[in-house]
Amino acid sequence: MRIVLVGPPGAGKGTQAAYLAKNLAIPHISTGDLFRANISQGTPLGREAKSYMDAGNLVPDSVTIAMAEDRMEQPDAANGFLLDGFPRNLGQAKALDEYLRDKNLTLDAVLDLEVPEDEVVKRIAGRRICRNDSSHVFHAEYNKPEAEGVCDVCGGELYQRDDDREETVRKRLEVYHTETEPIIDYYKAQDLVVTLLAMGKVDEVTKRAMAALP
Numbered sequence: 270m271r272i273v274l275v276g277p278p279g280a281g282k283g284t285q286a287a288y289l290a291k292n293l294a295i296p297h298i299s300t301g302d303l304f305r306a307n308i309s310q311g312t313p314l315g316r317e318a319k320s321y322m323d324a325g326n327l328v329p330d331s332v333t334i335a336m337a338e339d340r341m342e343q344p345d346a347a348n349g350f351l352l353d354g355f356p357r358n359l360g361q362a363k364a365l366d367e368y369l370r371d372k373n374l375t376l377d378a379v380l381d382l383e384v385p386e387d388e389v390v391k392r393i394a395g396r397r398i399c400r401n402d403s404s405h406v407f408h409a410e411y412n413k414p415e416a417e418g419v420c421d422v423c424g425g426e427l428y429q430r431d432d433d434r435e436e437t438v439r440k441r442l443e444v445y446h447t448e449t450e451p452i453i454d455y456y457k458a459q460d461l462v463v464t465l466l467a468m469g470k471v472d473e474v475t476k477r478a479m480a481a482l483p
């Protein structure tokens with residue numbers, strides 16, 4: 270299965286991707302997590318991405334597309350993958366189509382997680398992620414770790430992302446509406462979009478997502 274997850278920042282893409290990828294036995298590929306791993310390792314790619322991320326803007330396509338394709342080339346992605354946070358604009362969506370077409374592959378579905386804006390704001394405000402691995406995601410009220418401030422998965426320290434501060438969140442939501450939302454129509458024209466109201470408990474959303482996927 271080759272699936273793309275879309276939805277506003279804070280919709281629960283990363284949270285759902287972790288469960289869906291496990292259920293479907295495919296790797297979870299998050300460009301946000303890849304950028305954050307590069308930042309914590311101090312790579313040149315991380316240094317370039319950081320200024321864009323801190324401002325709530327998209328990292329330039331050339332950098333992002335190369336990084337995503339490199340990840341999709343890894344052996345564990347040979348039989349499918351769940352893309353989380355990529356593509357994020359029309360240029361990236363077209364680049365992904367071209368990449369897949371070259372390999373005679375196609376997407377199976379684009380899962381659009383819909384969450385009202387006031388809920389997204391609450392989810393982002395309480396989001397806490399792990400220093401060791403930003404795919405370990407918790408929430409201060411809705412998805413608490415066993416011990417406060419400690420990652421259940423690996424024992425790492427939990428913290429709030431720099432770009433989860435209120436001013437940056439507003440910018441990211443604006444970028445979502447102007448740059449990312451148009452890809453939903455692009456994929457509707459290919460009849461790939463599965464829309465899911467992503468409200469309710471995490472495990473309920475996962476169940477509905479599994480049922481909705483082709």
Ligand code: ADP
Pocket residue numbers: 277278279282283300301302304321322323325326327328329333353354355356357361432441
């Ligand atoms: P969220 O899960 O809250 O939507 P992400 O972790 O996916 O956030 O992304 C965080 C930031 O990383 C984005 O605001 C953007 O700066 C950068 N980023 C992630 N994916 C992409 C992408 N496909 N294209 C450009 N920038 C990206």
Ligand code: ADP
Pocket residue numbers: 276277278279280281282283284285392393395396397406407408409411412467468469470471474
């Ligand atoms: P995204 O990757 O779309 O930015 P995340 O998966 O990081 O979103 O989720 C954003 C925040 O909302 C996290 O703190 C997460 O624990 C929390 N969250 C995720 N799903 C739900 C849910 N169904 N109900 C309440 N909170 C949720």
Ligand code: ADP
Pocket residue numbers: 388410411412468469470
């Ligand atoms: P419970 O303790 O009943 O299992 P949860 O652990 O799912 O509930 O949630 C803890 C708290 O977060 C509860 O007060 C619940 O109402 C609230 N909560 C959970 N999910 C959401 C959501 N999607 N939107 C708003 N509040 C939520």
